[in-house]
Amino acid sequence: MILQALLVSLVAAYGRLEQGWMGQQMIARPIWLCPLVGLLLGNLQQGIIIGGSLELIWAGVVQVGATPTEVVTGSTVACGLAIINNLSVAEAITIAIPVGLLATLIGQINNTITITVWSPMANTAAENGNTKAIWWLGLAGCATQALMYGIAVFLAVAAGSAAVNAVIDAIPQVVRDGLSNASAILPAVGIGILMQYSFDKKFVGFFLVGFLLPTYLGFGSVAVALAGVAVALIYFFLKPNEVEDD
Amino acid sequence: MEKVSLTKKELNSVFWRSYQALGCYSYDKQQGIPYLRAMVPALERLYPEHDEFIAALKRHNTMFNTTCAFVPFCLGISCAMEEEYANDTTGQFNPDSIGAVKIALMGPLAGIGDSFFWGTFRLIACGVGAPLAAEGNILGVILYLLLNLIPSTLTRWYGFKLGYNGGRQFLARIQADGTLAKLTESAKVLAMIVIGGMVPQIVKFPISFTLELGGGTFVLADVLNGIMPNLLPLLLSIYVYRLIMKGTKVNYIIFGLLGAGILLTLLGIM
Numbered sequence: 001m002i003l004q005a006l007l008v009s010l011v012a013a014y015g016r017l018e019q020g021w022m023g024q025q026m027i028a029r030p031i032w033l034c035p036l037v038g039l040l041l042g043n044l045q046q047g048i049i050i051g052g053s054l055e056l057i058w059a060g061v062v063q064v065g066a067t068p069t070e071v072v073t074g075s076t077v078a079c080g081l082a083i084i085n086n087l088s089v090a091e092a093i094t095i096a097i098p099v100g101l102l103a104t105l106i107g108q109i110n111n112t113i114t115i116t117v118w119s120p121m122a123n124t125a126a127e128n129g130n131t132k133a134i135w136w137l138g139l140a141g142c143a144t145q146a147l148m149y150g151i152a153v154f155l156a157v158a159a160g161s162a163a164v165n166a167v168i169d170a171i172p173q174v175v176r177d178g179l180s181n182a183s184a185i186l187p188a189v190g191i192g193i194l195m196q197y198s199f200d201k202k203f204v205g206f207f208l209v210g211f212l213l214p215t216y217l218g219f220g221s222v223a224v225a226l227a228g229v230a231v232a233l234i235y236f237f238l239k240p241n242e243v244e245d246d
Numbered sequence: 247m248e249k250v251s252l253t254k255k256e257l258n259s260v261f262w263r264s265y266q267a268l269g270c271y272s273y274d275k276q277q278g279i280p281y282l283r284a285m286v287p288a289l290e291r292l293y294p295e296h297d298e299f300i301a302a303l304k305r306h307n308t309m310f311n312t313t314c315a316f317v318p319f320c321l322g323i324s325c326a327m328e329e330e331y332a333n334d335t336t337g338q339f340n341p342d343s344i345g346a347v348k349i350a351l352m353g354p355l356a357g358i359g360d361s362f363f364w365g366t367f368r369l370i371a372c373g374v375g376a377p378l379a380a381e382g383n384i385l386g387v388i389l390y391l392l393l394n395l396i397p398s399t400l401t402r403w404y405g406f407k408l409g410y411n412g413g414r415q416f417l418a419r420i421q422a423d424g425t426l427a428k429l430t431e432s433a434k435v436l437a438m439i440v441i442g443g444m445v446p447q448i449v450k451f452p453i454s455f456t457l458e459l460g461g462g463t464f465v466l467a468d469v470l471n472g473i474m475p476n477l478l479p480l481l482l483s484i485y486v487y488r489l490i491m492k493g494t495k496v497n498y499i500i501f502g503l504l505g506a507g508i509l510l511t512l513l514g515i516m
Contacts, residue, residue, distance in 0.1 A: 020270075021266050022265055023264070023402070044384075052377070059372045115272050139270065141279075178511035214447055215476045
């Protein structure tokens with residue numbers, strides 16, 4: 001149990017370091033972290049399924065500005081507990097959502113540390129030309145963050161299994177079915193958030209084209225993306241340049 | 247005065263340090279400390295004089311923030327400008343312009359970058375990979391990784407080269423002739439199609455309601471399917487989008503849908 005919790009916490013810490021030290025290449029996400037958790041806990045298959053399912057719900061949740069939820073912690077804790085306790089995907093999702101919400105607090109604590117400790121130290125280092133200090137200060141904020149998230153995830157997984165089992169057993173069957181049904185409609189939230197980025201009234205037709213391709217022609221996800229590339233190319237080459245005149 | 251120029255060694259070093267752009271994110275300087283950290287190898291080479299070196303460090307110890315994949319592009323421009331300044335013997339080059347260009351670039355680049363990397367590439371990767379992964383197919387995970395890593399790696403590498411070799415002029419040109427705006431719009435077209443395609447593939451609305459009517463059975467799911475398959479997922483997605491646009495908190499919507507799922511199951515509709 002302790003070893004399993006430690007392994008899950010390592011994945012959570014890696015997720016943080018991916019964003020801070022490895023360029024935030026959009027892969028500190030459930031779809032990549034959950035398979036890693038699965039691999040370390042000996043159930044890769046379940047990790048892939050939980051990761052894909054969580055990704056669909058949190059597709060729209062992005063790490064810019066004020067984050068509504070903390071996907072690294074939410075997905076690693078939920079996936080870890082689900083695999084250790086043989087929970088269903090729907091039950092894993094039910095754990096992930098509140099954990100993700102709570103974990104945003106840790107980020108706020110870390111931001112406070114950075115602005116009160118690391119940032120003033122960086123000013124001194126720049127004034128003194130202390131390049132060694134600049135080297136490690138540029139990495140410090142993410143290091144403290146990875147450490148704090150790692151510890152939190154370790155505690156949650158180590159302490160959580162027994163509690164989670166008790167809670168899940170106490171949930172009536174109809175509620176469990178309800179949660180399972182809810183996990184089918186929840187991805188609509190991801191879609192809604194994503195539309196914020198790109199939606200423009202004049203593009204509504206493209207949205208419908210995308211919807212109709214799988215609905216009536218049975219296009220899979222790769223086929224839709226390729227059709228999208230074709231349409232985007234048509235748009236790019238046929239639209240005349242609007243030259244800014246100023 | 248002998249000309250100092252940056253060699254491959256310093257440039258590579260700056261490039262690799264660009265990966266740690268979020269290594270110390272602070273409210274006051276955002277990516278400022280890691281940006282300073284990345285510039286150190288170039289500044290050490292260009293300013294052997296202690297006072298000039300300190301001035302250069304202070305110049306970059308400022309607030310900076312943009313999409314991570316565009317940080318190398320900005321660093322490339324900063325390196326080119328610092329090199330120009332270090333070799334300026336005429337006194338014509340004002341070092342304040344180095345910071346001014348950074349500030350001028352970060353806003354528009356973040357706008358383009360967020361819509362490309364968060365709004366388009368990640369979205370396509372998710373649209374393609376997540377449904378496959380949810381079915382237990384490891385190909386979904388691999389496709390997700392490749393679709394994110396390939397565009398971001400190319401943008402970093404060529405962005406840095408381009409930034410160092412006259413990126414300012416290039417950006418000004420494609421902005422002025424309208425290519426940049428058109429490129430951003432085309433990305434939105436692609437994103438809209440992918441999002442539309444995700445609706446029927448990832449949103450499910452299982453309806454189990456049936457009613458015995460005299461001779462036959464009324465199956466609600468069949469009736470809805472007869473109007474248009476995936477009608478409810480489409481309507482639900484549009485409804486959620488409208489709620490978000492009205493300012494409803496996403497977490498309330500999530501809990502609302504969890505509640506709705508349980509309620510509709512209790513009523514025997516789902």
